[in-house]
Amino acid sequence: MALDDPHKRPSEPPGADRPRPGSAADEPPFADDEVLPCGRLLSSVWEEAHDAAPPPDPHTVSCAHCREAVEGLATVNAATRALRAEDPPGLYALADRVMDIVRAEVRLGRLLPLADPDLDLRIAESAAAKVLRQAADTVPGARAATCRLAPEGNGTDVRVTMTLDAALDRPLPDRVHQVRRSVLHSAGQDLGLAVTAVDITVVDVLEPWPPLGHAPATGGGT
């Protein structure tokens, strides 16, 4: 399948953005719309057939006119399913070409001193941030968002400012402490950066991902 079946998407509660197929007492909302003999609008009946999850409108189920209107789109629907299954060509080559261009336009950010006061050795902020975010990610229930680095004073000292998404199943201070320790360790071990401070702000709750809930539900009671 090239695309997921859109009707399985949970993002739209059934009928949430759609009026129930009502009578056509008012002006038809769309040009070329049609009032069926039963009084329903063709556009509404089609919308319901495409968008609605059970339970269906009892009228549509029993009304011959509505059923006929829905069946009128059957051929289009069948061909649509086939079209949805088409695999677009060039998928993998496309991703490679995009990343070639992106990597040629690398955004380095600031240049920061590595921890050797005698030599002129520096590291780009974006390269260091990538490693430090990964260090933060190793802490369960924490994921780094932004990560900025700035030189401090005239030597090789560097200050890290990080924002974090964190799960709420454990006290935040513990988790923040763990992240700080992991970042400091990685800065010394993986980079050779003299990080003097790691300022961490938790900005969002880390939700389980993917949000569809494939994982079995954990015990509901307390």
Next chain:
Amino acid sequence: MTVTGTPALLGAAAEAALAVPGVAGLQPRLGHRLAAAAAPTRANATPHRTPPEAGVRADRAPDGSGWHIEVRCVMTEGRRALDIARNVHDRVAATVMAHLAAHGAAEPVTVAVTVTGIAARRDAA
């Protein structure tokens, strides 16, 4: 004569940097990157290749007393960036000084190393 001139010097410096374990490649400077980005991008276009020297820059010191070399490199994951950068510094400095001496133009050399990226190792599963 340009035996000690910039192109040969840049090539020697680039080669020395690339030979250091942990160096994945050299980062082309902006001019080369723009050239690469302007290359055809449609399907079947071959990727634009930049020479390794594009990651090295050599300038005369302001007072004319020697050379200042700047190397921009991408490291591989798994080794400390500082250690690799030190090695790059030492190897490039030694190579450039030897290159100049071999051409009868021994001069002071300073080297700056910038780590522009850290690439994942191919063998890391």
Next chain:
Amino acid sequence: MIEHTASPRLRADLPDRLLAVRAAEGDDDSFALLVQRHSRPLLALAWCIMGNPQDAEEAVQDAFVSAWRRLPEYRHGAEFRTWMYRITVNRCLTMRRRRRPPPLPLDIVAEPATGDAWSQPARTAEQDAATAALSRALAELDAGQRVCWVLRELHGLPYKEIAQVTHTNEQTVRGRLFRARRSLQEAMGPWR
């Protein structure tokens, strides 16, 4: 030239929002993951709008590169997916305006890839022909109607998101969808 692989340490469970924040700060590995996640639906979308795979690839490539450049200013007001859809649709419509006339024939299924016979279950000739007819009928639609139809029927976007992508409102989206269905139904009449 440096060989890149997606970092094995970059976590695949990161939500788009975090990847976009990281990419905005220059993290190309995070952007690669976003490209990997979204290029399939975007390519399918562009293919339907542009009518041929070459233009579709060019449009999506341009859209991603443009997104990379604009990420530092991206305010995260819309979801990354919606933002990306919008950039892609705009890019496609601009390319089409620039190239019109002549109108592009839609050959979405007219030239099946040679690998199809191996990778897909056999489809009857009749199904193929019906799908091809649908593609041609789609090509005849007004561009605005076609975009709405493709986003709704092939991508399953909610009306609200389609309205965001197309800079319209939900009522306009529903109207375009209705007229698209009407035209497609008529065009597909012979296939009943």
